[in-house]
Amino acid sequence: MRANTWAGRNKVKVRDVPDPKILNKRDAIVKITSTAICGSDLHLVDGYVPTMQDGDVMGHEFMGEVVEVGSGVPADKLRVGDRVVVPFPIACGACGACAAELYSCCENSNPNAGIAEKMFGHPVAGIFGYSHLTGGFAGGQAQYARVPFADVGPLKIESDLTDEQVLFLSDILPTGFMGADLCDIQPTDVVAVWGAGPVGQFAMDSARMLGAAKVIAIDKEPYRLQMAERAGHTPINFEEVDVRSRLLELTGGRGPDKCIDAVGMEASHGAAHIHAYDRVKQAVRSETERPHALRQAILSCRSGGIVSVIGVYGGFLDKFPAGAWMNRALTLRTGQCHVQRYMKPLLQRIERGEIDPTRVITHTLPLDEAERGFDIFKNKQDHCEKVVLKP
Amino acid sequence: MTRLAVREAADARQEEVQRRGRGLGWMSLGLGVAQLTVPDTVRRISGVDDSRASRAVVPLVGARELVHAAGLLTSRRKSAWTWTRVVGDAMDLTSLGMAIAHRRGRRRRRLLGVTGAVLGITVLDVLTAVQATRAREIGAAPAVGGARKGGPMELTATTTVRKPAREVYAFWRDLGNLPTFMAHLREVRATGDRTSHWSASAPFGTNVEWDAEIIDEATGEKITWRSTGNADVPNAGTVRFVPAPDGVSTEVHVVLTYDIPGGAVGKAVARYFGEEPHQQLDDDLRRLKQVLETGEVVRSEGAPWGKRARKEFPQRPAQPLSDAELAKGADA
Ligand SMILES: NC(=O)c1ccc[n+]([C@@H]2O[C@H](COP(=O)([O-])OP(=O)(O)OC[C@H]3O[C@@H](n4cnc5c(N)ncnc54)[C@H](O)[C@@H]3O)[C@@H](O)[C@H]2O)c1
Ligand SMILES: [Zn+2]
Numbered sequence: 001m002r003a004n005t006w007a008g009r010n011k012v013k014v015r016d017v018p019d020p021k022i023l024n025k026r027d028a029i030v031k032i033t034s035t036a037i038c039g040s041d042l043h044l045v046d047g048y049v050p051t052m053q054d055g056d057v058m059g060h061e062f063m064g065e066v067v068e069v070g071s072g073v074p075a076d077k078l079r080v081g082d083r084v085v086v087p088f089p090i091a092c093g094a095c096g097a098c099a100a101e102l103y104s105c106c107e108n109s110n111p112n113a114g115i116a117e118k119m120f121g122h123p124v125a126g127i128f129g130y131s132h133l134t135g136g137f138a139g140g141q142a143q144y145a146r147v148p149f150a151d152v153g154p155l156k157i158e159s160d161l162t163d164e165q166v167l168f169l170s171d172i173l174p175t176g177f178m179g180a181d182l183c184d185i186q187p188t189d190v191v192a193v194w195g196a197g198p199v200g201q202f203a204m205d206s207a208r209m210l211g212a213a214k215v216i217a218i219d220k221e222p223y224r225l226q227m228a229e230r231a232g233h234t235p236i237n238f239e240e241v242d243v244r245s246r247l248l249e250l251t252g253g254r255g256p257d258k259c260i261d262a263v264g265m266e267a268s269h270g271a272a273h274i275h276a277y278d279r280v281k282q283a284v285r286s287e288t289e290r291p292h293a294l295r296q297a298i299l300s301c302r303s304g305g306i307v308s309v310i311g312v313y314g315g316f317l318d319k320f321p322a323g324a325w326m327n328r329a330l331t332l333r334t335g336q337c338h339v340q341r342y343m344k345p346l347l348q349r350i351e352r353g354e355i356d357p358t359r360v361i362t363h364t365l366p367l368d369e370a371e372r373g374f375d376i377f378k379n380k381q382d383h384c385e386k387v388v389l390k391p
Numbered sequence: 392m393t394r395l396a397v398r399e400a401a402d403a404r405q406e407e408v409q410r411r412g413r414g415l416g417w418m419s420l421g422l423g424v425a426q427l428t429v430p431d432t433v434r435r436i437s438g439v440d441d442s443r444a445s446r447a448v449v450p451l452v453g454a455r456e457l458v459h460a461a462g463l464l465t466s467r468r469k470s471a472w473t474w475t476r477v478v479g480d481a482m483d484l485t486s487l488g489m490a491i492a493h494r495r496g497r498r499r500r501r502l503l504g505v506t507g508a509v510l511g512i513t514v515l516d517v518l519t520a521v522q523a524t525r526a527r528e529i530g531a532a533p534a535v536g537g538a539r540k541g542g543p544m545e546l547t548a549t550t551t552v553r554k555p556a557r558e559v560y561a562f563w564r565d566l567g568n569l570p571t572f573m574a575h576l577r578e579v580r581a582t583g584d585r586t587s588h589w590s591a592s593a594p595f596g597t598n599v600e601w602d603a604e605i606i607d608e609a610t611g612e613k614i615t616w617r618s619t620g621n622a623d624v625p626n627a628g629t630v631r632f633v634p635a636p637d638g639v640s641t642e643v644h645v646v647l648t649y650d651i652p653g654g655a656v657g658k659a660v661a662r663y664f665g666e667e668p669h670q671q672l673d674d675d676l677r678r679l680k681q682v683l684e685t686g687e688v689v690r691s692e693g694a695p696w697g698k699r700a701r702k703e704f705p706q707r708p709a710q711p712l713s714d715a716e717l718a719k720g721a722d723a
């Protein structure tokens with residue numbers, strides 16, 4: 001089959017690879033009809049996440065049709081022919097973490113748990129196409145994928161919604177929603193979201209859906225800010241204005257009640273010297289992250305507020321504003337999304353028309369053009385917001 | 392000294408090395424950041440602000456210091472990282488020597504001062520590096536050292552399984568189940584109510600087999616066994632099943648002891664357990680949990696061989712296996 005693979009730093013390559021095969025009894029094989037490129041994929045391609053190998057099949061946002069099931073998948077759970085959306089964290093459904101609905105921390109789904117444990121203190125779940133630290137699972141930017149624990153994760157789509165309407169249930173819609181959910185949103189809340197990428201857009205929509213009084217979008221790409229503005233959110237361009245002063249202005253000097261970091265470890269910084277400092281440190285591998293958005297979110301949040309972090313971090317970061325966090329009674333909440341927890345309720349919201357996930361799609365390309373897709377998404381060319389690939 | 396006293400002394404020395412290494416790490420960080428962010432000040436203080444080359448060299452030296460800092464602050468292998476500092480010192484002293492030869496007056500005095508400081512630091516670096524290297528030799532994991540020379544090795548590990556204690560106990564008590572999750576076991580066969588015959592697979596040494604008996608057990612709580620007769624590697628184990636506070640799960644606590652012989656078998660066993668013998672048992676228990684909670688050992692394309700994977704790295708790429716690769720199996 002054809003698959004998009006990691007081919008070294010800053011390089012992806014579509015190549016021919018063997019078709020996936022059942023390896024565990026509870027596996028299913030899915031013929032992929034739609035798949036997408038995610039901001040998380042950029043961290044892999046940019047070389048920020050260790051343990052990638054040449055030839056790793058990428059992609060963790062995909063859906064399609066079940067073409068084969070293992071002997072351990074009960075027929076009432078999943079059958080050949082079912083149309084499914086696959087959540088990106090692989091979860092067993094039976095361990096302590098799964099029982100607590102902390103699916104992205106599943107204790108059983110990562111065959112490389114030993115490595116993850118050394119890096120993070122405790123292991124994390126397996127994830128499709130997302131380095132060997134999270135299991136070394138082949139991903140979904142391909143024609144077919146093997147889906148472990150197929151009786152637990154995949155969500156069956158029985159209505160006639162289009163792929164585009166449901167595809168993002170695999171990751172970015174639940175992730176954006178979780179970003180808002182972790183904020184414990186009150187009707188009086190002003191919520192500021194750093195990052196107007198696809199995840200940020202859905203975090204903004206979710207914050208409003210959960211009743212926030214005002215939602216603010218912070219980014220530097222005018223077209224992404226316009227997209228947020230069209231959806232009813234208030235834009236701030238951090239390259240044009242001082243974010244802190246603008247936020248104070250918009251909140252009567254209080255600061256946003258809730259702040260969401262939907263940027264992660266590759267944030268850019270308005271001030272060149274600070275950016276240079278972080279770049280040098282990244283280049284010499286003495287720091288893996290550039291946490292500008294997180295630093296700014298913590299410093300901006302009103303005292304006693306919540307900072308919700310859904311942007312991805314991989315290792316250690318410095319200049320963490322611990323003083324602001326501690327002395328101003330802030331709450332920090334975070335996690336890889338527990339997608340399985342949110343899929344069903346969000347599908348219902350899509351069916352009821354409360355949220356329109358298609359609004360972020362700007363490009364649809366054949367799988368064979370994945371390289372170009374990565375290029376325009378990463379470099380924000382052609383007003384690219386989200387790329388859907390068709391195998 | 393007793394084994395324990397030797398170990399404690401080695402630990403203390405190791406701690407001192409770690410502390411000194413961290414100190415040097417912070418110094419590297421400070422220097423590196425200064426050289427990168429205020430290079431001109433650094434150049435002025437050092438007396439090389441008249442040289443164009445120094446404008447390029449100082450930030451480079453700063454970047455190098457950050458590498459040292461990263462290594463010293465994050466790695467426990469201080470010996471290698473302190474030696475890289477010594478190499479850095481030698482480079483600095485060489486450039487300083489060249490710079491002094493070309494300068495007079497105020498700049499020369501400043502350069503001499505800086506050179507004195509660097510010399511002092513070099514002495515400290517060399518001392519720490521020598522000590523770190525020694526501590527590494529002495530402090531090599533006693534389990535492995537013990538294994539190499541022969542002697543007892545004790546491994547402990549624990550996990551929590553979301554199943555009631557009697558179920559986890561029953562699974563373990565059916566000794567034939569042990570090879571499904573213990574990497575080194577090929578087969579365990581019950582030969583009587585309390586006796587059994589065990590065989591270990593190739594990496595453990597060639598064809599190691601032995602008989603064992605259960606010497607103590609309490610249903611649902613504990614099993615203790617030991618090898619009997621003329622075992623190549625006399626061994627014993629205890630597993631306890633303790634209800635977890637959540638009222639649903641069971642904590643599994645395992646202690647294994649191996650009396651490792653000298654000679655070829657001992658060497659093979661030592662090689663098998665490698666640098667981190669505890670990791671083996673941790674992985675065994677991770678698989679026990681997978682088998683009990685999910686039905687089998689979990690496989691990925693990068694790590695497709697379940698318990699037969701001897702090491703987590705290197706792995707094959709996270710890409711589907713070809714039929715040939717799949718047929719060939721773990722040794723492919
Ligand atoms: N927690 C999860 O489960 C999960 C799931 C999916 C994605 N993610 C993460 O969410 C983040 C966003 O994903 P995406 O697909 O939207 O990526 P993206 O790269 O398209 O979006 C990131 C946006 O942040 C903007 N940005 C950069 N620096 C900024 C700064 N200092 N302040 C404000 N905005 C800044 C960029 O211009 C860009 O528009 C990534 O880190 C991704 O890995 C997390
Ligand atoms: Zn994603």
Ligand SMILES: [Zn+2]
Pocket residue numbers: 091092093094095096097098105106107108109
């Ligand atoms: Zn689980």
